[in-house]
Amino acid sequence: MNKYLKSNFLLEIALYLLSFALSYVFAFYVRLEGNIPPETWAYIRKTLLLVVLVRAVSFILFKVFHGQWRYCSILDVIAIIKAVTLSSMVLVCTFYFIFTFQYLPRTVFIIDWMIVTLMVCGIRFSRRLLKELLLNTSRSIKRVLIVGANDIGKNLINEMKSNWDSGYYPVALVDDDVKNLNQVFYGVKVVGTRMSIPHIASTQKIDEIIIALPHASGKIIRETTSLCRLSHKPFKILSTTNGHIDQQTLINRIRKIDIQDLIGRKQIYINFAEIREFFHDKRILVTGAAGSIGSELCRQIAQFDLAKLITLDRSENGLFYLDRELRESFPDLDFSLALADITDYAETNSFFSRFRPHIVFHAAAYKHVPMMEQHPYQAVKTNILGTKNVLDIALENGVEKFVMISTDKAVKPTSLMGLTKRVAEDIVKSANQKGMTKCLSVRFGNVIGSSGSVIRVFEEQIRKGGPVTVTHPDVARYFMSIPEAVLLVLQAASLGSGGEVFILKMGELVKIYDLAKELIMLAGLTPNEDIQIEFTGLRPGEKIIEQLWEESEKCTEAVNENLYIVKNHAAPVTADESYIKELLTLAIKESSAQNGFKDRLRAVIYEGDLVT
Secondary structure, eight states, rough: OHHHHHHHHHHHHHHHHHHHHHHHHHHHHTTTOOOOOOOHHHHHHHHHHHHHHHHHHHHHHHTTSSSSSTSSSSHHHHHHHHHHHHHHHHHHHHHEEEHHHHHTOOOHHHHHHHHHHHHHHHHHHHHHHHHHHHHHOTTTTTEEEEEESSHHHHHHHHHHHHHHTOEEEEEEEEEGGGGGOOOOTEEEEEEEGGGGGGHHHHTTTOOOEOOTTTTTTTHHHHHHHHHHHTTTEEEEEOOOBBBOOOSSTTTTGGGGGOOHHTTTTOOOOOHHHHHHHHHHHEEEEEEESSSHHHHHHHHHHHHHHHOOOOOOOOOHHHHHHHHHHHHOOTTTTTTTEOOOOOOHHHHHHHOOOOOOSSSSEEEEOOOHHHHHHHHHHHIIIIIIIHHHHHHHHHHHOOSSSEEEEEEEEGGOOSHHHHHHHHHHHHHHHHHHTTSSSSEEEEEOOOTTTTTTTTHHHHHHHTTTOOOOEESSSTOOOOOEEEEHHHHHHHHHHHOOSSSSSEEEEESSSSHHHHHHHHHHHHHTOOOOTOOOEOOOOOOOOSSBBSSSOTTEEEEEEETTTTTTEEEESOOOOOOOHHHHHHHHHHHHHHHHSSSSHHHHHHHHHHHHHOOO
């Protein structure tokens, strides 16, 4: 045992024993009003050791000595009262049967009970009280305002006061629930609502603000950060996982705000047992494995007990880096690289024939809207022909389940990218009727941090000093983190029975203009002063607001709150080779995706008309 801790423990024991003796003597002094006869003094000396020993044994039984002064609460007080009460009862019985009460007034035990309880509690809490006084006046300790009088906020206060080395001293709380106003939690008072943050930060001499709102929406977090900025005080957030705290201490989870906090995705809850059973001892193939979504699919799938992972992509560099990452992070994983282009049927089929996958995740696609407007041939070739190739090969090789990654841009599509992905969705849906393979699609919106993401573009523009370019002041999008999106894709895959189009519940729409302002402010700069925001106009194929399903689609909530299922009763598309060749021929003739070409695709989607 550390010498310092051992000496402190012995000092505590000595103080407790001394309090037992002093309280016993002082009880006589109080009862006899300071006039203690010699014969009573002799009686006290005769019985003092017994009193100290009985109380010490009782305190050992109730483990009062095991506690640490730096952690003391109402539970400690209850334990002390129990120990004092038991020892007093034992002493009364002992004195009745062994000693006489000739020199011992009966009320002495009652007075002694009260005095020893007060003295022990005083000793128990004295160090914490003294430390709090020192913390409150120390210049090296940050005086903090905590936003959120919820259970996590209260526990954070208790942890700060218990952990003297944290560097934090909680001064005040704010909460929007009027029931909490003026309430005191662990010695900290709720002094107002979030709107009073600037005033409280000034009047209470706050050094830092900590936001402890684990279940708050993105809108609430954005409002709170704006109020924190008005206070001109630094602020941080208490990070949580799925709305709960893991094994880390709360203090260690305090961090700077990032863009995902401001977007405010609702925390998701995943049934990992279902997913684990789904992947158990299966061979999994991922197309587009080197991309943002594909590589995260590989990372998530690699954590389960699968037989083999096959990573297929046409990017040599992408596969090279993915190979290094998987070898380093999952040394026991059995995986193989497949350098192939999904538009090459023979090459792709060779990998399927060799590895015989049970489940296919089809993430390979062109996704950049403006780029595809200028390259219709590539959009059709990869998003339609490539999807049909992988799907046909999967059917021929007896794949159990085929899962295509789709996009919200396939809803009422105006862009060529959205149109080709919608045709791909319909191809997957119709293929579900052709064989034993269960075919389904998963549709979701923008993902944070993906290659080409607007957030990455904004961050790069901010690093260069601006301007930050936004297409339109009213443009709004759904956002989700890549790991979260992939987890929900895996869950949809485990639940799907074939023929469905799953939609990930994306939360609230976020205006891109607001997102640009928040990213500039996160960089410590002022929008339209330090960094200008310029509007460039909508790009070809771009919409003001994306949707997750159309009015004609029947949308019902799926097994859980994370997923919806879209049921479209439109006639399934039959995409034969001649149809796709016609599309490709027409795309070559187009220097860009003109309306005529888009109309032909749109007719296929909504009317089932084939190109002739």
